[in-house]
Amino acid sequence: MTWVVWRQQRAQLITLLAVLVVGAAGVLLLRSSMSSYLDTHGLASCIASGVQPGSTCGLAAQEFQAVWFDRMKIGQLLVLALPALIGLFCGAPLFARELEQGTHVLAFTQSVSRTRWMATKFAVVAAPALVVLVVLQLLVTGWLNAAGKLGPLVSGPFVYSNFGTSGLAPVSYALFTFGLGMLVGALSGRTLAAMAVTLAVFVVVRFVLTGVQQFLLPTQRVVSDDPSQPSVTDQAALVVRSGYLDARGTPVPDGAEDRIGQCGSRGNTEAATDLATCYREQGLAKSFSDIIPSSEVGTLHLVEASIFGGLAVVFVLATGWALRRQT
Known part of the structure; x- marks a missing residue:
């Protein structure tokens, strides 16, 4: 059963491997080049302080930011985009393509139960996708930490790009979009429709939760x-x-x-x-x-992750119900 699923999902798995190799190589090369720039221009002592008024780091630090700040933001954008892409290209087609092409009928006639079939397909695709996401998140986080307050981290942990690329946020977003894509695909049986709905719902939910983020913890x-x-x-x-x-x-x-x-x-x-x-x-x-306080950012990550994770569990259970009703 597992071998069959691997064969069916090999395109997504090969793509995930390519994203991991290219993304990791790019981040590591950029971090190495940036570290050399910091050493060459004597900015190592400015990493902790950033650009302060009257600081001797002022001009050199500003030149560093002109060269590297946007590049680090692109790294963050990669981590921000990956959860949505995982939901679109891994979660949404997982069952929608089977239903669309009618190949689910063959799977349902085998001795393997529908629940085991669904669980195997979920694990074979979701696990590698999350591994790729976590590895790239850690690499980008290390890159940002190497720049310290000379990079995007100077804006604080609650800024959208910093919060969304740290802690449990990327994994919880990916689980949400993956589960949502599976459910919409199982209900609609249309791959493109599932992808469109998944993206739209994810954007709306992220926008809403970002807007009410300040009310999730006591002040x-x-x-x-x-x-x-x-x-x-x-x-x-x-x-x-x-x-x-x-x-x-x-x-x-x-x-x-x-x-x-x-x-x-x-x-x-x-x-x-x-x-x-x-x-x-x-x-x-x-x-x-x-x-x-900034010290509570971890707690806020836990609260938000529990919301996205809870919804992901609901989506997975609902997907199982939808597949059991398929003929």
């Missing part, structure tokens, strides 16, 4: 006693809400910008020299921010 409120200064010290944190508190500790409603404007220069009136005092005179006693 922490940080407060600055100086209302003229930002309250957030964790620059990599996800800021959900920010504003000002009055003397009683109550958030100031919309319109704080107008009060702040009273402390700036207006016409012949010069700006206030003591901004903190001026802000308090306008009823802005403190500044605050509701944040998800």
